[in-house]
Amino acid sequence: MAFSKPLVAASSRPMILAILQEGTSYGYKIIQRVREISGGQMEWADGMLYPVLHRLEKEKLIQSQWMQSEEGRHRKYYSITELGKETLHQEKEAWISMNQIMLNLWDLKPAK
Amino acid sequence: MAFSKPLVAASSRPMILAILQEGTSYGYKIIQRVREISGGQMEWADGMLYPVLHRLEKEKLIQSQWMQSEEGRHRKYYSITELGKETLHQEKEAWISMNQIMLNLWDLKPAK
DNA sequence: TCGTTGTACATAGATAATCTATGTAACTTA
């Protein structure tokens, strides 16, 4: 299964927001979570994730905090903001709508 | 309902391919068809569509032919190629997979 | 016959985004 670039691009923001709505997390762990929920189908490179996280933070959809974990690890923890939750809700609705449109289109004349 | 740019971008190619799989069509009519299948939710500007059509043709997923309609209209008709049908099939599978991943993610912790 | 609206295609240029490659550094484990 190869996901097209635009499809990955369309999913990245709502996916990150949804993962952070599960609870506070950090870059490296988000990548693992993506692999997990996709059943190994998606592999995000870290160089892909961090710029997206920075953009989301700039837009105030998420916020970050440097913290020391118990093992002594220095990590940047991200959490979703109220604005982020609202945005996620909207993006979720848009996704479902778009999916319905695509399914309708395909059902008329299913791909052979 | 406002669709995000990336979501529109992700849908444009499979949508055009699916519309052309219904039968030969041309730019202006494709825009109307998009409006129709989306229940008026999507409005494509012509300046958005034509570059995508040109790209798809360059990739040999569709092919074009200038024709004179009965009313005397000069139109560029597009039809899907075999390669285009295969690509549509793959993109459809990828879309369905991605949708499943998103639904799984959202079901774990539904957006409030 | 003139102006407006609709049909029909095209592209330039600004903007925005991804994605690869690369760099840094600390911790873990063999």
Next chain:
DNA sequence: TAAGTTACATAGATTATCTATGTACAACGA
């Protein structure tokens, strides 16, 4: 101590969208 993993960051190339603008003809009403 070497290799692998964890962890974050950014530069630069590439790619794509999207707005604005241009052309042209048909249809229709005033």
